[in-house]
Amino acid sequence: MMRKVYEILENDARLTPKQVATMAGLPEAKVKKVIAEAEKEKVIVKYKTMINWEKAGDDRVWAMIEVKMQPQKDVGFDSLAQRIYRFPQVRTLYLVSGMYDLSVFVVGKTVQEVGLFVSQKLAPLDGVQGTVTHFLLKRYKEDGEVLSPGGEDKRQPLSI
């Protein structure tokens, strides 16, 4: 039941509790309660809008940086991860398995700005053993949404 509400809101955060209630087949009061609890428990973290910034003419530079690190005694990767995600330039941070440890998504006004962030802030941190920076060239799909055009209705008129 809660999952139903979350899925509906995840797809469209603007829906009112009344609309969510209709879609989920639940009483409105129940939906309000589920949402209030989810907000309190931070299951619902935030309501925000997905903007296609490229289309909006924004020319900020995005990069995905692979960070290889030395895990620290007792705290593992968490302490260093915290030091990294507190930089406002860091938009997303994941601990991952494989050839490197952290996947850091960074945004900046220019390539130089991102480069300076990596060389002056990120790479010198104690525990960081190495970085590889990938600049983002084109966004095709983000968080389940295809960003390029092509979503038109392809159904043709037919008689039946």
Next chain:
Amino acid sequence: MGVGEPDFSTPWNITEAAIRSLEQGFTMYTSNAGMPELRQELAAYLKRTYGLEYDPNTELLITNGVSEGLDLAVRAILDPGDEVIMPDPGYVAYPAAVLLADGVPVQVPTHCENGFRLSANDVRDAVTSRTKAILIGYPANPTGAVMEMDKLAEIADVAEKRRLLVISDEIYSLLVYDMQPACFACLPGMKDHTILLGGFSKAFAMTGWRIGYAAARREIIAGMTKIHQYTALSSPTMGQVAAIEALRSGEAEAQKMIDEYDRRRRVIVKGLNDIGLSCFEPKGAFYAFPSIKSTGMTSEEFAENLLMEEKVAVVHGNAFGPSGEGHVRCCYATSMPNIEEALTRMARFVQRHRSV
């Protein structure tokens, strides 16, 4: 809201499997009855979903959609003048297919108050010495009605006593809400007397691939296959490859679409009732079938005026048989914003015509 077709594209894993098959050169005919791998997957699917056991070699036939399956079924079983009992309103091709096979369609009225279910008593009253079969299609187009197993059992009872075949069009069987899919052939003793027609178009959003199937006892499938081999030869090869993938790993994607249809269904049914077009709750398919009697218009007038004045397309109910009069079919296989916009325009339309 006119066309009865999913607005989703076919799930990518299914399309991708077909692309790969083309690259590998699977571009020839398949055997007449369909690819053996598909028939095996289908037999496994019917077993795990309904507990039904069909021999993939003799009791299953892959068709060009349920449309061809229906045509083959009636042509295989009817002698000229044989009668086929069917619900009214019903899918437009049902009476047409029977007429094309020189049969006589016998439409039995169904009613909103009874959830547009086919009544066993009415069927019993319609049976004559010329009745060969009962043709049902639940979940139903155009009403969205379903028939639960106990209601189907009453129809089965009539079929058994009067030694009738039952053609069960189950193209919408997976598109049910708040209930389990019901399969007529599952009823005790019915498997050998049922021609089960199913397909991939609706649940897997594969309308353009033209793949359906028929499951029945071997003599019937042999008769249908004979007609199929002369008229269609075989079903599209890439579509059959896609159908294999749909059966193997398409269920999760299908469920996502079903969940979305369910959300839309609740919005449209509530919306129609709120604007004064009383609408019974459809438990299957992707159609709402509201009554438009409160407007004083015939369903044809309503549909035409709504189209001209508000640019919203619905299908007038009497297109599906005389008992559909007083209703229109609204297909909710369209995006939520489209549904909301259509409801806004319909509200305006109803308001305007009520005050006249």
